[in-house]
Amino acid sequence: MKIIRTEVAVIGAGTAGMTGYRAAKAGGKRTLLIESNVYGTTCARVGCMPSKLLISAADAAHMLQAASGFGVHAGEVRIDGKAVMARVRSERDRFVGFVVESVDGYPAEDKLHGHARFLSPTQLQIDAHTLVEAERFVIATGSTPIVPDEWRAAGERVISSDAVFDWDDLPASVAVAGTGVIGLELGQALHRLGVRVTIFGRGGSVAQLSDPAVLDVARGALLEELDVRFKTKVVNVAPQGDGLAVTSEDANGDQHTEHFSYLLSAVGRRPNVHQLGLENTGLKRDHHGIPVYDKQTMQCGDSAIFIAGDANDERPQLPEAADHGRIAGENAARYPDVKPGLRRTPLAITFSEPQIATMGSGYSALCVTHAGRFAVGQVSFHNQGRSRVMLQNKGLLRVYAEYHTGRFLGAEMIGPRAENLGHLLAWAVQAGLTVAAMLDMPFYHPVVEEGVRTALRDLAHHLENAPAHDGPCVDCTPAP
Numbered sequence: 001m002k003i004i005r006t007e008v009a010v011i012g013a014g015t016a017g018m019t020g021y022r023a024a025k026a027g028g029k030r031t032l033l034i035e036s037n038v039y040g041t042t043c044a045r046v047g048c049m050p051s052k053l054l055i056s057a058a059d060a061a062h063m064l065q066a067a068s069g070f071g072v073h074a075g076e077v078r079i080d081g082k083a084v085m086a087r088v089r090s091e092r093d094r095f096v097g098f099v100v101e102s103v104d105g106y107p108a109e110d111k112l113h114g115h116a117r118f119l120s121p122t123q124l125q126i127d128a129h130t131l132v133e134a135e136r137f138v139i140a141t142g143s144t145p146i147v148p149d150e151w152r153a154a155g156e157r158v159i160s161s162d163a164v165f166d167w168d169d170l171p172a173s174v175a176v177a178g179t180g181v182i183g184l185e186l187g188q189a190l191h192r193l194g195v196r197v198t199i200f201g202r203g204g205s206v207a208q209l210s211d212p213a214v215l216d217v218a219r220g221a222l223l224e225e226l227d228v229r230f231k232t233k234v235v236n237v238a239p240q241g242d243g244l245a246v247t248s249e250d251a252n253g254d255q256h257t258e259h260f261s262y263l264l265s266a267v268g269r270r271p272n273v274h275q276l277g278l279e280n281t282g283l284k285r286d287h288h289g290i291p292v293y294d295k296q297t298m299q300c301g302d303s304a305i306f307i308a309g310d311a312n313d314e315r316p317q318l319p320e321a322a323d324h325g326r327i328a329g330e331n332a333a334r335y336p337d338v339k340p341g342l343r344r345t346p347l348a349i350t351f352s353e354p355q356i357a358t359m360g361s362g363y364s365a366l367c368v369t370h371a372g373r374f375a376v377g378q379v380s381f382h383n384q385g386r387s388r389v390m391l392q393n394k395g396l397l398r399v400y401a402e403y404h405t406g407r408f409l410g411a412e413m414i415g416p417r418a419e420n421l422g423h424l425l426a427w428a429v430q431a432g433l434t435v436a437a438m439l440d441m442p443f444y445h446p447v448v449e450e451g452v453r454t455a456l457r458d459l460a461h462h463l464e465n466a467p468a469h470d471g472p473c474v475d476c477t478p479a480p
């Protein structure tokens, strides 16, 4: 058995791990990056980038059909599934290539291939070939799509998002289980590319939304275009011909069996913390098996072990993986003198159409932290000038602010250009702006941002009716 001694060992060469590796090296420590699979990251290989490539193809197909609303007729629309998937794969490979090129640039002695497992708080076993002894560790092992065992038993036509980007043609039909981010992004994209798609949601949730009013509008907007069956569970999956028989059950208990080429399981992702030997580290773990860690430093307890990216399941998104990785790597190098790193205002975007964005504190969280202490303003995009001009006048934006201080707290929306409005509003939250200060900012004409102004004016109006008995939040607002 080979033995390697190092100062920092980083487990996982995804976005969080690569960022953590670079930060620990910049902190002057001998660092080893351990990866069990191929290099290239989830984001580039099977995540953000290939999914957005598929969505862009779907947008192109949709634009041709939507053009008739402007009196512009494109003629017969033909979707060449092989060409669509060839572009998805070749552009994906290009992005993966950049990542692999970066890893190729790391010194050979800094890289080790194999599955890492803790034997003790200072030792890792790598497959059967190497023992790594390190002073400090960064766990950056990512997450894995959940495919329930009873579905998996139906064979290889039950897939996760990982499989979609390796298709060399578009299938005839796909059942999607889950109305989360992946279910909606991929389900809508496939539908727009001519695939027969049914999306099953066991409840009424839509992506990351929590505000009942926005959820209501979101469900309506999706149902106008897509076959989404809310409150309907997939109860049985069985092989049938070259596809699957999928049986679902609605809220009345009525069952329905339909044939699909594939079942795409989009019911969430599980952090990769279960085959890591964490029981040998002495770390305290939560009920999901994730080590209890500090969200500002990424440190697990007071140990020399740090956890970053999807592995800690806090905000499983690419920008967070990079931030976590940097903070974890810097602190691994600095240990025991760890410091809080920069955590940004939460921002999440679902690339459906209409797009969905949430930023700052969401409605359900505010109902707990600010019960009775926040006001709500809103705008419907139905009659919003520029949105109507573009034939994208669907959606609702709800904005939240604290009574008395007028501090802007967050927003949830489905609507046009949500990826852009989401950034604008997240920056306002992080800058600590009040609603009055936001309304002092420039707004051009005619722009979708005028819709934001309408919502903020509505919010300012509601802030004037602050309940007299309630002071500002003592836990979260600086003293006057």
Ligand SMILES: Cc1cc2nc3c(=O)[nH]c(=O)nc-3n(C[C@H](O)[C@H](O)[C@H](O)COP(=O)(O)OP(=O)(O)OC[C@H]3O[C@@H](n4cnc5c(N)ncnc54)[C@H](O)[C@@H]3O)c2cc1C
Pocket: 011, 012, 013, 014, 015, 016, 017, 034, 035, 036, 037, 038, 041, 042, 043, 046, 047, 048, 049, 051, 114, 115, 116, 117, 140, 141, 142, 143, 161, 182, 272, 275, 276, 308, 309, 310, 311, 315, 316, 317, 318, 319, 321
């Ligand atoms: C379909 C899809 C679309 C997405 N779209 C977006 C988007 O548009 N925007 C966005 O912000 N986010 C998006 N995400 C989320 C984003 O991709 C992830 O949050 C991010 O890539 C996580 O990075 P990571 O470094 O934590 O994990 P990863 O990149 O998965 O890296 C973890 C690495 O650890 C390795 N590993 C695991 N266990 C071990 C072990 N024991 N030993 C050694 N190595 C190990 C794995 O092989 C892997 O290479 C999407 C995700 C998916 C699935």
Ligand SMILES: NC(=O)c1ccc[n+]([C@@H]2O[C@H](COP(=O)([O-])OP(=O)(O)OC[C@H]3O[C@@H](n4cnc5c(N)ncnc54)[C@H](O)[C@@H]3O)[C@@H](O)[C@H]2O)c1
Pocket: 177, 178, 179, 180, 181, 182, 183, 185, 200, 201, 202, 203, 205, 206, 207, 208, 233, 234, 266, 267, 268, 269, 315, 316, 317, 348, 349, 350, 351
């Ligand atoms: N645009 C983006 O930023 C983006 C895109 C894709 C993925 N992601 C990340 O990947 C993560 C995982 O995405 P996801 O869509 O798999 O998870 P998710 O948590 O967003 O959604 C899972 C959905 O499946 C439902 N569900 C759970 N069990 C079910 C069952 N047995 N049957 C039917 N439905 C069931 C849940 O209620 C939920 O609505 C996201 O949390 C997100 O952070 C981000």
